[in-house]
Amino acid sequence: MKNEIxxxxxxxxxxxxxxxxxxxxxxxxxxxxxEADIELLSERLGMSEVEINETITFYHFFSRTPRGQFNIxxxxxxxxxxxxxxxxxxxxxxxxxxxxxxxxxDGMFGLYSTxxxxxxxxxxxxxxxxxxFTNLTTYRVMKLVADLKSGKSPDEAIYESTGxxxxxxPYVRAMVFNNIRKRxxxxxxxxxxxxxxxxxxxxxxxxxxxxIVENSNLRGRGGAGFPTGLKWHFGRRVESEHRVIxxxxxxxxxxxxxxxxxxxxxxxxxxxxxxxxxxxxxxxIGLVYLRYEYRYLYKFLNHILDKMRKEGLLGKNIAGxxxxxxxxxxxxxAGAYVCGEESxxxxxxxxxxxxxxxxxxxPVEKGYLNYPTIVNNVETLATTVRIVKNGADWxxxxxxxxxxxxxxxxxxxxxxxPGIYEVEWGTSIREVIEMSGADDVQAVQVGGPSGVMISxxxxxDLGTTELMKWYKPSGMMVAxxxxxxxLSYSDLPTGGSIMIFNNKRDLLKEVVMNFMDFFIEESxxxxxxxxxxPFIMKQKLQKILDGHGVxxxxxDLxxxxxxxxxxxxxxxxxxxxxxxxxILNFRYLYEQHVKAMADFDNVFDLEKSVEAANSFVGRKxxxxxx
Amino acid sequence: MNTTIKFKIDGREIIAEKGQTIVEAAKANGVYIxxxxxxxxxPPKGCCRMCTIRISNRYMTSCxxxxxxxxxxxxxxxxxxxxxxxxxxxxxxxxxxxxxxxEKSGNCELQALAYRxxxxxxxxxxxxxxxxxxxxNPKIIKEQNxxxxxxRCIKGIKDDEGRSYFAYKNRGNKLEVVLDEKMGKEITDALxxxxxxxxxxxxxxxxxxxxxxxxxxxxxDKKPIGSEIEx
Numbered sequence: 097m098k099n100e101i102x103x104x105x106x107x108x109x110x111x112x113x114x115x116x117x118x119x120x121x122x123x124x125x126x127x128x129x130x131e132a133d134i135e136l137l138s139e140r141l142g143m144s145e146v147e148i149n150e151t152i153t154f155y156h157f158f159s160r161t162p163r164g165q166f167n168i169x170x171x172x173x174x175x176x177x178x179x180x181x182x183x184x185x186x187x188x189x190x191x192x193x194x195x196x197x198x199x200x201x202d203g204m205f206g207l208y209s210t211x212x213x214x215x216x217x218x219x220x221x222x223x224x225x226x227x228x229f230t231n232l233t234t235y236r237v238m239k240l241v242a243d244l245k246s247g248k249s250p251d252e253a254i255y256e257s258t259g260x261x262x263x264x265x266p267y268v269r270a271m272v273f274n275n276i277r278k279r280x281x282x283x284x285x286x287x288x289x290x291x292x293x294x295x296x297x298x299x300x301x302x303x304x305x306x307x308i309v310e311n312s313n314l315r316g317r318g319g320a321g322f323p324t325g326l327k328w329h330f331g332r333r334v335e336s337e338h339r340v341i342x343x344x345x346x347x348x349x350x351x352x353x354x355x356x357x358x359x360x361x362x363x364x365x366x367x368x369x370x371x372x373x374x375x376x377x378x379x380x381i382g383l384v385y386l387r388y389e390y391r392y393l394y395k396f397l398n399h400i401l402d403k404m405r406k407e408g409l410l411g412k413n414i415a416g417x418x419x420x421x422x423x424x425x426x427x428x429x430a431g432a433y434v435c436g437e438e439s440x441x442x443x444x445x446x447x448x449x450x451x452x453x454x455x456x457x458x459p460v461e462k463g464y465l466n467y468p469t470i471v472n473n474v475e476t477l478a479t480t481v482r483i484v485k486n487g488a489d490w491x492x493x494x495x496x497x498x499x500x501x502x503x504x505x506x507x508x509x510x511x512x513x514p515g516i517y518e519v520e521w522g523t524s525i526r527e528v529i530e531m532s533g534a535d536d537v538q539a540v541q542v543g544g545p546s547g548v549m550i551s552x553x554x555x556x557d558l559g560t561t562e563l564m565k566w567y568k569p570s571g572m573m574v575a576x577x578x579x580x581x582x583l584s585y586s587d588l589p590t591g592g593s594i595m596i597f598n599n600k601r602d603l604l605k606e607v608v609m610n611f612m613d614f615f616i617e618e619s620x621x622x623x624x625x626x627x628x629x630p631f632i633m634k635q636k637l638q639k640i641l642d643g644h645g646v647x648x649x650x651x652d653l654x655x656x657x658x659x660x661x662x663x664x665x666x667x668x669x670x671x672x673x674x675x676x677x678x679i680l681n682f683r684y685l686y687e688q689h690v691k692a693m694a695d696f697d698n699v700f701d702l703e704k705s706v707e708a709a710n711s712f713v714g715r716k717x718x719x720x721x722x
Numbered sequence: 723m724n725t726t727i728k729f730k731i732d733g734r735e736i737i738a739e740k741g742q743t744i745v746e747a748a749k750a751n752g753v754y755i756x757x758x759x760x761x762x763x764x765p766p767k768g769c770c771r772m773c774t775i776r777i778s779n780r781y782m783t784s785c786x787x788x789x790x791x792x793x794x795x796x797x798x799x800x801x802x803x804x805x806x807x808x809x810x811x812x813x814x815x816x817x818x819x820x821x822x823x824x825e826k827s828g829n830c831e832l833q834a835l836a837y838r839x840x841x842x843x844x845x846x847x848x849x850x851x852x853x854x855x856x857x858x859n860p861k862i863i864k865e866q867n868x869x870x871x872x873x874r875c876i877k878g879i880k881d882d883e884g885r886s887y888f889a890y891k892n893r894g895n896k897l898e899v900v901l902d903e904k905m906g907k908e909i910t911d912a913l914x915x916x917x918x919x920x921x922x923x924x925x926x927x928x929x930x931x932x933x934x935x936x937x938x939x940x941x942x943d944k945k946p947i948g949s950e951i952e953x
Contacts, residue, residue: 142883142885143885144881144885144886144887144889144902144905145902145903145904145905146886146887146888146889146891146900146901146902146905147885147886147889149889149891149900150889150890150891153890153891153892153893154890154892154893432893449890449893454766454767454768454783454786456787456788616894616895617894618894619893619894619895620893620894621871621890621892621893621894621895621896621897622767622769622871622897623768623769623770623771624769624770624771624772624809624812624813624816624870624871625771625809625812627816627871627894627895627897628812628815628816628895629812631849631895632812632815632846632847632849635847636847652845656808656845656846658805659805659808659809659812661781662771662774662781662805663771664768664771664783
């Protein structure tokens with residue numbers, strides 16, 4: 097055992113910055129990290145044991161206790177819940193003979209819940225020993241568990257049906273479907289691979305490339321919308337021995353899965369974007385931070401990188417350009433939504449818990465190992481290839497004045513055709529609804545849980561205009577009357593997550609509660625605000641849903657939601673949005689639950705409170721009161 | 723080279739050195755900005771959000787933000803005071819803080835801030851979380867009920883090779899600060915005492931030393947926290 101750990105740490109030169117890789121390798125061997133392993137790691141890496149434990153206990157896919165031979169991570173995002181998650185969960189518990197959060201007695205199965213795994217268009221899905229199983233039903237669960245019990249590996253269990261396109265590639269072999277519904281320029285199948293790097297870069301200076309991207313007004317596609325050209329410009333400006341390009345493939349916002357599809361069908365485009373960015377900024381280190389949930393793509397992506405190296409598209413003097421040296425390494429995450437935040441991602445890359453950094457300094461000044469670092473989203477990088485090839489003016493032919501180009505939307509929820517839609521900016525919500533074949537729509541969540549719910553219900557009358565300025569959205573929940581609003585940076589900005597809810601859904605009980613659970617689970621816990629408030633606010637919402645709410649509770653939630661705005665990162669700042677925005681725009685839903693709009697909760701229902709006890713003893717309590 | 727910077731906090735002119743943080747500059751100019759996780763001599767990490775200020779409508783933490791020429795900082799305004807009080811209340815309800823029975827009472831920064839912000843009953847419901855006490859170390863008691871997860875011990879108590887005696891464990895509202903069992907056994911008296919002094923609350927207690935300073939003669943017994951800074 098000792099030798100194996102030493103082999104692993106030696107593979108990474110006993111470098112504490114590679115702790116994530118070391119821990120992943122240890123999990124591959126033993127499934128968890130034991131006390132003895134930590135002791136040895138502490139010696140080898142020159143860290144205290146609690147420091148190593150700090151990283152392990154932060155990530156969802158790491159464990160300090162033995163896990164099962166098969167570990168089933170069932171996704172609990174809202175759209176999975178709408179498509180039978182609870183039944184699947186129950187079926188899994190029965191078939192595996194254990195409850196969620198534990199390992200079966202024979203050590204065969206470990207059952208765990210997990211936040212969105214980027215399969216919202218084919219949920220409920222689960223990850224079993226790094227393999228993804230989609231469209232789960234109770235029947236499929238029984239069959240699957242029986243297969244595993246009979247000695248089949250998850251790999252073998254999958255082989256009966258792999259997905260379309262590269263999902264059936266020998267390096268992938270996943271049961272995942274791309275569901276590409278609409279292609280425009282980014283998803284154009286007829287492109288020539290690596291054309292830009294091979295033939296176009298030579299003719300342009302790095303500054304010229306940055307100019308093209310700046311002129312195109314391309315904005316970051318991850319959701320925040322920072323101008324990409326400007327970021328490259330800043331990154332280039334700082335004097336440094338090394339510069340770093342990071343591709344953020346930690347697609348964690350519930351409801352988005354477009355990066356997964358890009359990495360499956362257009363990995364060359366993403367990597368080419370990285371090479372272009374490296375050329376433009378003078379970077380020599382390239383890193384892809386791939387979320388653990390997409391580990392099934394790891395071999396495939398590395399295979400592409402190997403091919404690129406062989407073809408001189410990575411390494412030294414790339415594409416014959418003298419002293420243009422750049423290479424890419426893929427770093428796996430280990431399950432933490434907050435690592436999608438660029439500075440948390442960098443912390444994680446350095447082997448630490450994914451806690452966002454204070455800014456300034458920004459990553460473009462001091463990022464990975466203190467080198468100037470440019471973090472770009474998968475889709476952003478793919479888009480830059482198209483821009484450099486066709487020019488900024490061509491790009492400006494798509495979209496609206498303030499939002500140029502096209503955007504990949506990940507559409508899921510109550511619609512006939514969930515999947516990926518490439519649309520021009522300026523597309524209205526109504527058009528998206530029609531494209532996806534949804535009807536009887538109650539609300540559309542644009543931009544994931546960190547978005548804001550918006551309806552037109554008398555916003556001004558409720559005196560909430562003042563409050564609205566607090567909630568600068570990264571996305572919104574749109575109600576019927578405003579379906580003509582357009583996807584754009586000035587109206588409805590989005591990273592591409594579109595979730596549709598029909599009129600049968602209970603927005604508070606199902607949707608808002610699910611989103612709050614997500615934020616409670618995924619907070620890094622560093623800020624006093626985001627660590628505590630989502631939990632406290634969810635309890636209050638539960639109180640209202642239980643029928644004990646009073647008018648003041650609604651106002652309390654609004655005013656408490658303000659405090660959370662002083663958290664450090666975007667995740668923290670938006671973690672009360674599901675509640676606050678739904679009050680602002682669906683207040684009537686809350687008022688339905690607040691009994692007769694009472695000012696205080698004066699009813700203690702004695703009979704109701706002893707109901708459980710009554711049924712247990714099989715008789716009715718005899719109350720001697722009026 | 724001129725390294726002096728002028729800026730304003732709540733309209734009052736502040737003269738600062740380039741490279742200082744807002745908290746440092748404020749302190750040097752007799753302006754108190756309440757802090758909890760910040761500790762002189764340690765790199766700042768905006769964990770508690772207590773020192774939040776507003777600069778051109780953006781919230782920043784003044785312990786991590788460097789001063790800049792001409793910046794206009796809003797600090798002592800009702801909105802931000804309410805946020806700060808809210809944080810104190812959050813820390814009270816998310817732990818189990820029973821001041822009368824705490825060795826640190828009177829020397830506790832959280833308690834002192836609660837007095838300063840005139841906290842009566844927290845606006846949030848008490849959570850009464852189940853937390854433990856680790857008294858296995860020969861010198862230190864780690865009282866998790868009182869820990870506010872400020873990171874001061876994590877950043878400040880290290881051995882000669884830079885390894886931390888304390889670290890976080892878990893995440894979100896399950897976050898804890900734990901003491902390294904092995905290194906903890908070897909901790910020197912001086913470092914153990916330093917750990918206690920580093921702790922803003924009564925979560926790190928040096929064994930057998932809890933009440934060495936009598937109640938009534940403690941740091942915040944006579945004057946509120948911050949009054950040593952304010953002019």
